Amino acid sequence: MAGRALTEIPMGDSPAVGDAAVQRPWRSRVKLSSIAAGIEEFLANAGFDRGPWLTVFFAAGIATWFALDNPFQWVCAIAAAFLVITGGRAMWYERPERAEISLALTATALVFAAGLATVWARSEMVGAAAISKPAFTQITARVLSREDQPSKNRVRLLLAMRDAETGTAQKVRVNVPTASDQPALREGAVIKLNARLMPPAPPMVPGAYDFARTAWFLGLSATGSASGEVEIISPPAPSGGIASLQRSISRHVRSQLGGASGTIAAAFASGDRGAISAADEEAMRDAGLTHLLSISGLHVSAVIAATYMLAIRLLALWQWLALRVRLPVAAAAIAALGGIGYTLLTGAEVPTVRSCVGAVLVLIALALGREPLSLRMVAVAALFVLVLWPESLVGPSFQLSFSAVLVIIALHNSAPVRAFLAPREESGLARAGRRTVMLLVTGLAIEFALMPIVMFHFHRAGIYGAFANVIAIPLVTFLSMPLIAVALFMDSFGAGAPAWWLAGKSLDLLLAIAHWTASRPGAVRLMPEMGAGLFMAFIAGGLWLVLWKGKIRLLGLVPAGIAALVMMGRPVPDILVSGDGRHVGIAGEAGQMLTLRDSTSSYAQDNLMELAGLPGTPIPLSKWPGARCSPDFCVLTMKREGRIWHVMMAKTRNFVERDALYEACRRSDIVIADRYLPANCHPKWLRADRNMLQRSGGLTIYLGEGSIETVAQRQGEHGWWRGW
Incomplete structure (x- = not known):
């Protein structure tokens, strides 16, 4: 009876059964269909372009490999990407009209997995294990490359050698004093020398520069310095090659143009920055002009543009060729060769390669009559660099160079800027004024875009860089670099002196601008370490701003604005301890930085000052009235958030009577030492010994939050970190 009633009742007479069987799935499908339609409409209205986003997801895969800790997590990330690919394909088969969304899901997940796999494979192929401990040893090695650094009175050699115990091949980098330099100490020579070798150093404190990671991808097992004379066992082959030409040009430029201007000219001509003094480099950095010293987009573009203009005018004089060949194509080919040659001559660093690839793409677009400056062009150049050097993604060079180009293209492709720069009937003075205003606006936009990157990597930024660049960029592009090129050309006739004199004056002006700007009050802003989370919020907001079109792009200001507010309220660390325990910095005591040691190491002091975001000169604890120091220990009492903290720090490794040490540890909240402490040393909160x-x-x-951040927390099981 019950079964009959159930089967005979029409579906319409039973709302519950009808809803369950028909209406709920139908409503779900309608809902999903509406969401998909909304996504497609959003993508269409926001100017979705697959090319740049594919490069972004490839980069996201690389970043994920660095962020995750171990191979299991990397495999899980790749597996998750393939699940998304499977879901995208299933959507395509079930709803062919949604092929656009399915293709987007499939492509982005695929390039994400490819990016992660690429950097993983790169790490396995080129990574070199560091030596286990410092060693003073005699080595026999072949010179792979040489870098002159006269400003530091040394020559830097990259050597290939074999480990004395295992016989495995190793690359090491050794600094040789200028007094021990020899003409035959160059590429191809086999040498013998005594050297003190050190494993590449990890970050000194969380957020500091990770040289161990850089060395891993360079294949370096150790770095060090030579002691005594260098013996040449086998001389090198006769001079030749790009490196030899680079050094010859650098020496020639410095011989023709002395002083600081000559060192800058050598950097422009050959990419050799080894002779630039520390004071000039610091002034250029604090004035926001360091990018002028690193051969990148500005320099490569200037060389290619000048070569193109010169080539097309000279080719136009050849009537037979002009009638048979498209001159823009021929001139573009010559300019591309000139750009590639300049890139190789100046060292082929990542910014230079990126700029060269981008400039060549611009030339191809011009030759084909296409839009030369586009986000797709930048995406192709970025993908080219990331496929070859995926590790460059986490370095400041890649981030700064591509961010600047993205800002320039996005800004100049926006409707208000196009309207502002549109041709119109006006005087030459008004046109020049509009272009000057646009140059200043572009400089400000680049300055704001790059500041989070600069703060994340260097913890300091020049505030007035946009204004300095308004003068410096045209000065270098239209005066200094052309004069250097003319001077080098005229030197072949022995008549380059006037051009060198003018080039020197222009570079003296550049340095004067840098030093004056850097010395202004408030020219440099220091900021404590922001953390990877805030940095990624800035990057995500910036990419949203530049890759979408219309008003929807303004949503990118939300994560960037939140990150800026959080960063401004980020607390200053109270205590910073180096990985070897020798260097301790105490921040927040009357706005000063206190250090355990009166160190002669500017590297250690700079790291502590920058990571704490404190300007000025650090004060040794032994000279601070609130500290009590003996020959072996210093004790400091600190007050944070209403609590008193007693911090004891070891200065030496001298023997200390066991009971006295036990009693001192018992009274302390924190004990920091660069040696092993006995088991009976039990401070109240933290024992940071060797x-x-x-x-x-x-x-x-x-101390206010009662929290500790360590270098190991950010390293995982990557090959360059030995703590695991």
Whole structure:
């Protein structure tokens, strides 16, 4: 009876059964269909372009490999990407009209997995294990490359050698004093020398420069310095090649143009920055002009543009060729060769390669009559660099160069800027004024876009860089570089002196601008380490701003604005401890930085000052009235968030009576030492001795929050970190 009633009742008479069987799936499909339609409409209205986003997801895969800790997590990330690919394909088969969304899901997941796999494979292929401990040894090696650094009175050699115990091949980098330099000490020579070798250093404290990671991808097993004379066992082959030509040009330029201007001219002509003094480099950095010293987009573009203009005018004089060949194509080919040659001559660093690839793409677009400056062009250049050097993604060079280009293209393709720069009937003075205003606006936009990147990597930024660049960029592009080129050409006739004199004056003006700007009050802004999370919020907001079109792009200001507010309220670390325990910085004591040691190491002091975001000169604890120091220990009492903290720090490794040490540890909240402490040393909160620091690396301690950040937390099981 019950079964009959159930089967005979029409579906329409039973709302519950009808809803369950028909209406709910139908409503779900309608809902999903509406969402998909909304996504497609959004993509159409926002100017979705697959090319740039594919490069973004390829880069996201690389970043994920660095962010995750171990191979299991990397495999899970790749597996998750393939699940998305499977879901995208299933959507395509079930709803062919949604092929656009399915294709987007499939393509982005595929390039994400490809990016992660690419950097993983690159790490396995080129990564070199570091030596286990410091060593003073005699080595026999072949010189792979040589870098002159006269400003530091040394020559830097990259050597290939074999490990004395295992016989495995190793690359090491050794600094040789200028007094021990020899003409035969160059590429191809086999040499013998005594050297003190060190494993590449990890970050000194969380957020500091990770040289161990850089060395891993360079294949370096050790760095060090030579001691005594260098013996030449086998001389090199006769001079030749790009490196030899680069050094010859650099020496020639410095011989023709002395002083600081000559060192800058050598950098422009050959990419050799080894002779630039530390004071000039610091002034250029604080004035926001360091990009002028690194051969990148500005220099490559200037060389290619000048070569193109010169070639097309000279070719136009050949009537037979002009009637039979498209001169723009021929001139573009010559300019491309000129750009490639300049890139190779100046060292083929990542910014230079990126600029060269981008400029060649612009030339191809011009030859084909297509739009030369586009986001797709930047995406292709970025993908080219990331496929060859995926590790460059996490370095400041890649991030700064591509961010600047993205800002320029996005800004100049926006409707208000196009309207502002549109041709019109006006005087030459008004036209020049509009272009000057646009140059200033572009400089400000680039300055704002690059500041989070500069702060993340260097913890300091020049505030007035946009204004300095308004004068410096035209000065270098239209005066200094052309004069250097003319001077080099005229030197072949022995008549380059006037051009060198003018070039020197223009570079003296550039340095004067840098030093004056850097010395202004408030010219440099220091900021404590922001953390990877805030940095990614800035990057995500910036990419949203430049890759979409219309008003929807303004949503990118939301994550960037939130990150800026959080960053401004980020607390200053109270204590910073280096990974070896020797260097300790105490921040927040009357706005000063206190250091455990009166160190002669500017590297250690600079790291502590920059990571704490404090300007000025650090004060040794022994000279601070609130500290009590003996020959072996310093004790400092600090007050944070209403609590008193007693911090004891070891200065030496001298023997200390066991009971006295036990009592001192018992009274302390934190004990920091660069040696092993006995088991009976039990401070109230933290014992950071050599045993702990070997596993954790450097420390950043926030007393107000009662939290500790370690270098090891950010390293995972990557090959360059030995703590795991």
